[in-house]
Amino acid sequence: MADLLQEIKKRKTFGIISHPDAGKTTLTEKLLLFGGAIQEAGAVKSNKIKKGATSDFMEIERQRGISVATSVLAFNYKGHKINILDTPGHKDFAEDTYRTLTAVDSVIVVIDVAKGVEEQTEKLVKVCRMRNIPMLVFINKLDREGKDAFDLLDEVEQKLGLTVVPLSIPIGMGSDFQGIYNIWENNIQLFLEDKKQKVGETVKFDDISDASIDEAIGETAAQTLRDELELVQSVYPAFCRDEYMKGNLQPVFFGSALNNFGVRELLDAFVDIAPMPQPKQADTRMVKPEEKNFTGFVFKIHANMDPKHRDRLAFVKIVSGVFRRNENYLLVREGKKLKFSSPNAFFADKKEVVDESFPGDIVGLHDTGNFRIGDTLTEGEKLNFKGIPSFSPEHFRYINNADPMKAKQLAKGIDQLMDEGVAQLFTLEMNGRKIIGTVGALQYEVIQYRLEHEYGAKCTYESISIHKACWVEADEKSSEFLEFARLKHRFLARDKYHQLVFLADSSFTIQMTQEKFPNIRLHFISEYAES
Known part of the structure; x- marks a missing residue:
């Protein structure tokens, strides 16, 4: 039991949502990069680099530069196992995204600094708010000209109905962009233009009035920064993890995923504050992750993950207990027992066969046609997880x-x-x-x-x-x-x-x-x- 609790505490399972082109897939890549799961990031739209984005594995996605299927990726970071569900931003694939949101414990919302809050983001955030999913906001592409940081924070509050708490603020923007003041860790990260793909140094300051800040970024920028920090303290509430966990408060980070900027800060804070696997409501009762018996549900089915083999994978989110290879589990809808000899876990662009998986993990089960979306697997208990949304076609x-x-x-x-x-x-x-x-x-x-x-x-x-x-x-x-x-x-x-x-x-x-x-x-x- 102690082992199960330890494994649960290690896990963070979250989805990344945004309007198309806000930089969601790039952010996913950079998180994998910081987690050491991949060695180089594929430029998502660049034809110069033929390697596609790690999470866009379908050929049509590579051609069009959009994600049309949710990808599941995992990596280890600072003693935690991070499971990312990268969702399609395009509205025609919203159904896939809505279903994926049933399998996450928290969400990162990506917003383009120039475009602000866009239509698809509004719809997806609405779904998260309905479910009280904890959300963290990442305002991306700061190396480009965009909206004023405070105007953007207002827009996020008004259009998305959120209560925001900036945990970092930018120093300048676009051509004047110098870096980020990380409120969460009290330090400044400098953006060095000539090292675009490398992150500039991080300078720690215990006191915002420190004169060396003026030397680092210039007097004018330093004065603006002090004024803005004062504004943050007087206008926005202090960060409270309980309120974030209830879905009442949303921390905001600024950065540029393409230039690896602000991504580590986002990841470090995320690991500190994001929830571990949460209980889930079934039709008969609430199921808690620490329960001994395994339960899980299918939120996605994907045919031909490997075009050379006609295989289908059913993606199962583990809700409670331990999922073990070669054990018999009950497919509740059919009332029949199934066992799986090669359950897959996903590490960046590789699939690996795993012997055990824990609450919060996503396993891919080879499927010969047994599964439907929404199916529940258990050790024998007859229960069904609720809330997989349904749509009449348009x-x-x-x-x-x-x-x-x-x-x-x-x-x-x-x-x-x-x-x-x-x-x-x-x-x-x-x-x-x-x-x-x-x-x-x-x-x-x-x-x-x-x-x-x-x-x-x-x-x-x-x-x-x-x-x-x-x-x-x-x-x-x-x-x-x-x-x-x-x-x-x-x-x-x-x-x-x-x-x-x-x-x-x-x-x-x-x-x-x-x-x-x-x-x-x-x-x-x-x-x-x-x-």
Whole structure:
């Protein structure tokens, strides 16, 4: 038990969220670099360096320079095991990000100093606030011209509804950027322009009125810094870890991830203050990490992590107990026992087989088609973890086979990609035609690309006018249902799990259908509803 508690205390599992292009993937890389997990950082967008960003392992991500799948990365730092979940920033992949947020204990929000708070950041922070997830804010790209630090802090408070506490403040910005005063550690880190990829020296000051500060950064900058620190002390609350843990207070750090600047300070403070693995609510009770028995849940499924092998990995967040290789565990939904001979952990860009994993860890389990997103694994207890969000798709298209010789590959590819939660598949009752529903339009491109490159299958799309997918709950033998099915047969389909779905062409149609058939219930939640 003592060992389990020690392992739990060592672990910090967090997600990084932001609007696309705020520098999230670069920050992930630099955290790995400081943790010694990788030797060089791949320039995410630079064509000069062909090595892609460590966390963007899908080919389409490298081409477009955006992250479309959540990556799981781990490294050791100062006696802690840090698990990072790098999430897609692009809004078309928000569903993946929302699900990932169920698996983290805290979050780092990355904001671009020039653009400030952007739309996608607002949406994601809202989800974190709903769940009271502790958040830490990193204002990035200080080596570029941007908004005034205090204006930005105001914007973060107003637009995101946060209560911020600056734990570092910048000295100058853009071409005048000289460094950062780290309030958390009482020191100044100088930014030396000629050593862009190397971090400048750190000078410790016990007293802000120390004359050597003037020598280090110049009298004007030193006076501005003193004024600003005074302002910080009078305007912002003192940092209180309890309030941060409850999600009521958000510390803010400034830096430039691309230039390795302010990243170590962020990481050091994070290790000090971020929560260790937290209890999680299941349908029957609250599950605590220190419990002896293993529990965990699947928050992501990824096909073809290795294109040479047709493998699927189910990502499981361990909530309690110890997960052991080759032990039998209960897949609660199916009521069947499974054992895993080669569970994977992720260290930077490498996968390793692990014998034991602890609460807070993410393990990748090889999956032959047993798992769905939201599934719970236990040592025998019948419980299900709650809160994996569901979405009705917003875009619909027919999918057609463009190569009749590859029908089997296409069917397998669609089947596996749908299990990942990339999109949802509906098969029309009337003629068996297949319709793909997605949350964002960009997913169609990703599906087409991955079908071709991972499964050797080609598809085309055809537009179809559907407003919403409604899951039908009704007595299928009743005369009311039979009349509904007769009138609406052209719009009825089955989802991947054979649940009946009504594909409505407008909100007016939904309203009229509900009025005409009062005993037929229409739901707007996807296949992640408890089946």
